[in-house]
Amino acid sequence: MAGELVEVDGSMGEGGGQILRNAVALSAVLLKPVRIYNIRAKRSKPGLRPQHLTGVKALAALSSAEVTGLKVGSMEITFRPRGLGGGRLSFDAGTAGSTTLMLQSLMPAMAFSRAPVEVELRGGTNNPMAPPVEYF
Structure with a gap:
């Protein structure tokens, strides 16, 4: 694992899930641990929602990451990737949470994986405030 823990304030900018998705994706690709706090602080329901939880779990599986604070409603997580692998991943948000937003975290890491990756989400x-599947 390279470098010290990077800290990211999840309330920056629009204060939604995008900063979380970008932070964990870059953490996995660069193998730099990250702590994200104030997750989705500017939303009416702050903290991790099921689709965010599922996206982070999928990325953790792909990068053999150790994650703390990973539960619905959590305002803070720490993500420590160990290395990008490959294989078949299957995850269920358990809700109608956006699969395309989950893919936003996974796709950069998949591009840098050492082996082929197959994902089932x-x-x-086609959710409000998320890119439709046809976008991809």
């Missing part, structure tokens, strides 16, 4: 495909 269950959730919503």
Whole structure:
């Protein structure tokens, strides 16, 4: 694992899930641990929602990461990737949470994986405030 822990304030900018998705994706690709706090602080329901939880779990599986604070409603997580692998991943958001937003975290890491990656995600495909599946 390279470098010291990077700290990211999740309330920066629009204060939604995008900063979380970008932070964990870059953490996995660069193998730099990250602590994200104030997750989705500017939303009416702050903290991790099921689709965010599922996206981080999938990325953790792909990068053999150790994650703390990973539960619905959590305002803070620490993500410590160990290395990008490959294989088949299957995750279910358990809700209609956006699969395309989950893919936003996974795709950069998949591009840098040492082996082929196949992903199956269950959730919503055409959600409000998220890119539709046809976008991909």
